[in-house]
Amino acid sequence: MSSTFEKVANIITETCDIPRDTITPESHAINDLGIDSLDFLDIAFAIDKSFGIKMPLEKWTQEVNDGKATTEQYFVLKNLAARIDELVAAKGA
Amino acid sequence: MRIEYFQLIDRITEIDLAEPKILTQATIPSESTIFEGHFPGYPLMPGVLLIEAMAQTAGWLIIATTKFERMPFLIGVKEAKFRTFVQPGAALVGSATIAHEGSGYTVMSTKLSLNNKPVCNAQLTFRVMPFPNPTFETEMRAAGKRLEFPMEALADG
Numbered sequence: 584m585s586s587t588f589e590k591v592a593n594i595i596t597e598t599c600d601i602p603r604d605t606i607t608p609e610s611h612a613i614n615d616l617g618i619d620s621l622d623f624l625d626i627a628f629a630i631d632k633s634f635g636i637k638m639p640l641e642k643w644t645q646e647v648n649d650g651k652a653t654t655e656q657y658f659v660l661k662n663l664a665a666r667i668d669e670l671v672a673a674k675g676a
Numbered sequence: 677m678r679i680e681y682f683q684l685i686d687r688i689t690e691i692d693l694a695e696p697k698i699l700t701q702a703t704i705p706s707e708s709t710i711f712e713g714h715f716p717g718y719p720l721m722p723g724v725l726l727i728e729a730m731a732q733t734a735g736w737l738i739i740a741t742t743k744f745e746r747m748p749f750l751i752g753v754k755e756a757k758f759r760t761f762v763q764p765g766a767a768l769v770g771s772a773t774i775a776h777e778g779s780g781y782t783v784m785s786t787k788l789s790l791n792n793k794p795v796c797n798a799q800l801t802f803r804v805m806p807f808p809n810p811t812f813e814t815e816m817r818a819a820g821k822r823l824e825f826p827m828e829a830l831a832d833g
Contacts, residue, residue, distance in 0.1 A: 621751060624781045624801065631778055640779040 587634075587664040587671075594629045598622065608661035613654060636670040677729075679708050684729035685770055688820075691740050691829040698737035700770035700823075702729045702788065704762060711764060721762035726796050727753055730786035733770035734800050736825065738782050741774070742804065743830050744817060748782065752801030760795050762788075768795060780804060 585593075592606040599622050612618045618626065627638050646652035656662055677686055690699040704721050711719030731750045738748040762768070768788045776783040782804050787797040807813040820827075 624751070624778070624803070627778055627781070628776055628783055628801070631776060637777070637779055640781075642779070644780075 587667050588660060590633060591626075591630060591660060591664055591667065594626055594633065598625045598629055606660065608659075608664070610660050611655065612658040612660065612663070614658075630667065634667055634671055636667065636674060638667070638670065677703055677705055679705065679710055679725065682728070684725060685732045685736075685823065688736055688823045688825050689769075691737065691826050693740060693829055695773065696737060696741055697771065697773045698733060698740070700733045700736070702733070702768040702770050704764055704766045704768065706765045708764070719764050721764070721766070723756070723758045723796070726758065726762065726788060727756060727798060727800075729768065729770055730772070730788060730796070730798055731800055731802075733788075734772035734784035734786045735802065736820070736823070737772050737774070737784070738802060738804055739816065739820070740825070740829060741777075744813065744820075745806065746804045747807045747812065747816065748802035748804050750800060751781070751803045754799040754801070756796070756798035758796045760790070760793070762790070762795055766790055766795075775799060 588608050592603060595601055595606055595612070595616065595618070596603040599616070599618055601616055606616065610616055612623065627640055631637055643652065643657045647654055647657070657666060677684055685700040685702045687701045688698065689701055710722065714720060714722050735748045738746070768790055770786070770788050772784050772786040774782060775785045780803065782802050784800045784802065786800055788795045807816070
């Protein structure tokens with residue numbers, strides 16, 4: 584069974600045509616991989632479907648805009664994977 | 677349908693918030709300057725306008741599910757297929773269902789049919805956000821009234 588990060592990295596590769604070997608757990612989706620907001624919605628759709636969740640993008644964006652969180656907390660892939668794991672766990676609780 | 681005003685659907689015939697799904701009527705006008713160019717001597721409804729008719733159909737369902745609190749803006753078109761030529765006067769039926777409701781975006785499955793046969797279909801993605809200003813919301817409510825938007829469906833949902 585592949586890890587959450589592996590699944591997310593594969594989704595990014597398939598959705599945005601970014602070479603898989605350039606995507607690491609430390610990659611920042613926006614700053615390092617150059618994914619824009621429109622492409623990120625395609626990724627979010629694929630992640631939502633793949634994991635059976637609804638990533639709270641609006642809440643995360645609001646937190647970043649309000650200075651309550653940094654983009655790294657949500658868009659560095661290892662952190663994104665952790666958030667996804669939390670959402671999956673919450674769904675099963 | 678009033679193409680020159682970008683009104684690509686004529687009427688909302690059904691909204692079912694339980695499923696949720698929507699049905700619309702979209703009759704292509706018999707005459708339009710558009711047909712002078714598309715195409716001279718062989719008038720056909722342009723595919724881009726059929727996409728807009730599907731987008732407006734899908735958009736009204738999103739407005740219904742968000743109870744006029746949010747406005748959908750088309751941001752993506754995927755898997756668009758145009759299966760038959762659509763000629764002036766064709767009485768199309770639009771339909772749409774929600775493929776996925778995300779946070780701040782919604783993916784819709786949409787279709788136009790003629791005599792129960794599919795004319796075109798597409799997966800459309802919308803960014804869904806609060807109305808940018810009150811005037812816009814007022815105008816959309818007026819547009820909904822013109823389209824016979826079933827306000828009672830909001831109470832049932």
